[in-house]
Amino acid sequence: MKIDAIARRVLPAAALCLLAAGTAYAQTTPAAPAVPTPDKGDTSWMLISSVLVLMMSVPGLALFYGGLVRTKNMASMLSQCFAITSMVLVLWAVYGYSLTFTAGGGLNSFIGGFSKAFLAGITPSSTVETFSKGVVIPEFVYIFFQGTFAAITPALIVGAFAERIKFSALLLFIALWATFIYFPMAHMVWFWGGPSAYADPAGLIFSFGALDFAGGTVVHINAGMAGLVGCILIGKRVGYGKEPLPPHSLTLSMVGAALLWVGWFGFNAGSNLESNGGAALAAINTLLATAAASVSWMFVEWAIKGKPSLLGIISGAVAGLVAVTPACGFAGPMGSIILGLIVSPICVFFVTTVKNALGYDDSLDVFGVHGVGGIVGAIATGILVSPSLGGAGIVDYSTPDFAATFPGYATQVIAQLKAVGVTILWSGIGSAILYKIVDLVIGLRVPVEAEREGLDITAHGEAAYHS
Amino acid sequence: MKIVMAVIKPFKLEEVREALTSIGVQGLTVTEVKGYGRQKGHTEIYRGAEYAVTLLPKLKIEVVVPTEAVDKTVEAIVGAAKTGQIGDGKVFVFSVDQAVRIRTGETDVDAL
Numbered sequence: 001m002k003i004d005a006i007a008r009r010v011l012p013a014a015a016l017c018l019l020a021a022g023t024a025y026a027q028t029t030p031a032a033p034a035v036p037t038p039d040k041g042d043t044s045w046m047l048i049s050s051v052l053v054l055m056m057s058v059p060g061l062a063l064f065y066g067g068l069v070r071t072k073n074m075a076s077m078l079s080q081c082f083a084i085t086s087m088v089l090v091l092w093a094v095y096g097y098s099l100t101f102t103a104g105g106g107l108n109s110f111i112g113g114f115s116k117a118f119l120a121g122i123t124p125s126s127t128v129e130t131f132s133k134g135v136v137i138p139e140f141v142y143i144f145f146q147g148t149f150a151a152i153t154p155a156l157i158v159g160a161f162a163e164r165i166k167f168s169a170l171l172l173f174i175a176l177w178a179t180f181i182y183f184p185m186a187h188m189v190w191f192w193g194g195p196s197a198y199a200d201p202a203g204l205i206f207s208f209g210a211l212d213f214a215g216g217t218v219v220h221i222n223a224g225m226a227g228l229v230g231c232i233l234i235g236k237r238v239g240y241g242k243e244p245l246p247p248h249s250l251t252l253s254m255v256g257a258a259l260l261w262v263g264w265f266g267f268n269a270g271s272n273l274e275s276n277g278g279a280a281l282a283a284i285n286t287l288l289a290t291a292a293a294s295v296s297w298m299f300v301e302w303a304i305k306g307k308p309s310l311l312g313i314i315s316g317a318v319a320g321l322v323a324v325t326p327a328c329g330f331a332g333p334m335g336s337i338i339l340g341l342i343v344s345p346i347c348v349f350f351v352t353t354v355k356n357a358l359g360y361d362d363s364l365d366v367f368g369v370h371g372v373g374g375i376v377g378a379i380a381t382g383i384l385v386s387p388s389l390g391g392a393g394i395v396d397y398s399t400p401d402f403a404a405t406f407p408g409y410a411t412q413v414i415a416q417l418k419a420v421g422v423t424i425l426w427s428g429i430g431s432a433i434l435y436k437i438v439d440l441v442i443g444l445r446v447p448v449e450a451e452r453e454g455l456d457i458t459a460h461g462e463a464a465y466h467s
Numbered sequence: 468m469k470i471v472m473a474v475i476k477p478f479k480l481e482e483v484r485e486a487l488t489s490i491g492v493q494g495l496t497v498t499e500v501k502g503y504g505r506q507k508g509h510t511e512i513y514r515g516a517e518y519a520v521t522l523l524p525k526l527k528i529e530v531v532v533p534t535e536a537v538d539k540t541v542e543a544i545v546g547a548a549k550t551g552q553i554g555d556g557k558v559f560v561f562s563v564d565q566a567v568r569i570r571t572g573e574t575d576v577d578a579l
Binding site for chain 1: 511512513514515516518519520
């Protein structure tokens with residue numbers, strides 16, 4: 001999805017006519033240009049990328065978060081991640097894809113329409129355009145790929161209020177959040193006409209000229225803000241600040257973080273939609289920024305706390321992955337290393353100093369790592385994209401030769417800041433409203449006794465471990 | 468008869484067991500315990516949060532010996548369990564009034 005490609009040019013010309021006219025079956029299309037067929041290499045890469053992104057949610061995120069909670073909440077955390085992933089994928093097929101990636105008429109700046117609800121009219125021969133004119137991939141693979149993004153983003157939020165939310169309230173909140181926050185955000189950032197219809201009305205943030213290669217705003221800042229608002233509204237865990245609440249298995253957290261790193265290549269390099277040099281750039285940037293951020297967190301913690309912890313090393317890797325997400329197709333490899341090096345100290349500052357000073361209980365640092373890392377990455381993207389810093393420049397997809405331009409640091413950083421601002425407001429205010437609604441309908445939080453006993457038994461009737 | 472109870476570092480168990488076997492001690496009871504002495508635990512840090520771990524894992528061993536064997540038993544335990552570092556543990560000796568081997572009904576020293 002880069003500034004994304006949704007090529008609504010659905011290719012068999014017949015299908016296009018069908019949608020536009022709403023007639024049953026199209027007649028012969030006069031003088032249709034040669035119908036592009038998907039390249040098998042592109043299709044293969046996108047199928048692999050889609051599966052990799054799914055691997056980030058379950059098992060990756062589930063184990064990363066699961067290891068960080070206490071033994072009594074392990075099954076709860078795994079259930080939350082798995083259930084959210086599954087539920088949102090269903091919503092995605094039913095109406096999410098349509099709301100995100102179709103034109104929305106008068107509301108097009110914010111949201112799409114229902115013309116592809118229930119995946120209507122999409123067949124194995126349906127295609128969407130990539131970032132190159134006339135290059136397409138099967139629409140089903142695009143739906144799959146984007147669906148995994150829709151699934152992992154809400155799952156990221158649960159780390160902020162782990163160990164205390166009511167499962168039913170969580171599912172209702174996530175269904176609402178996906179519908180009213182995620183789908184519109186994804187539409188605002190990634191909906192455009194595609195290279196063949198560049199002049200068509202695009203989503204609000206896309207039209208700012210903001211750059212977000214793989215979802216720094218849509219995924220990370222969006223989830224980070226929802227997490228921050230959630231942990232404040234739900235309140236601190238029982239015993240927070242008074243009794244130890246240490247991770248029960250750093251081993252599993254390490255496994256989860258490592259799966260996230262591997263899966264993230266699908267997330268970032270897959271966002272190129274084609275298997276080419278652009279995907280390679282996104283991949284190398286994802287590799288290097290993550291390594292740099294991991295090392296950076298380790299040394300920062302070593303310097304200020306006296307010991308380099310495993311949790312710090314893997315937290316740094318996640319912060320680097322988050323920060324490079326918007327930049328991965330635009331920055332150069334050395335720019336990505338710099339980005340990795342600077343994001344960790346900032347995130348460390350938020351998860352230690354700021355969180356303690358303000359007293360909110362962001363259990364697993366969703367805001368501190370995803371929100372803050374995403375903001376750092378989104379703003380830095382506007383700088384690192386500059387060709388003079390080794391960046392790729394801003395590609396003009398409307399031209400066949402992909403001439404890269406750069407409007408200047410001020411212009412691009414302001415566009416990035418506008419994107420960040422819209423995301424913070426949309427997600428922050430929107431999430432607060434949805435939490436309040438769910439609180440009134442179901443109640444957000446489990447009773448104190450249930451929290452003390454642990455959500456594994458009280459919510460799911462099963463223990464993660466039997467000794 | 469006396470019972471010798473010692474709290475030791477967990478990784479010292481095998482050396483202590485060998486030392487006791489070498490002086491002819493027949494049996495040993497081991498329990499996993501937690502506690503603190505002058506060592507007063509240590510601190511763990513997870514991201515920003517610091518936890519003082521005040522109760523450290525130790526092993527408690529108990530062995531019942533004839534009164535005349537107490538000194539060399541204590542000596543064997545101290546010799547084997549000592550690292551010279553803080554947290555090596557302690558040894559306590561109590562009197563035992565009676566002992567019975569359940570299988571045979573033997574009593575006192577014969578039962579050891």
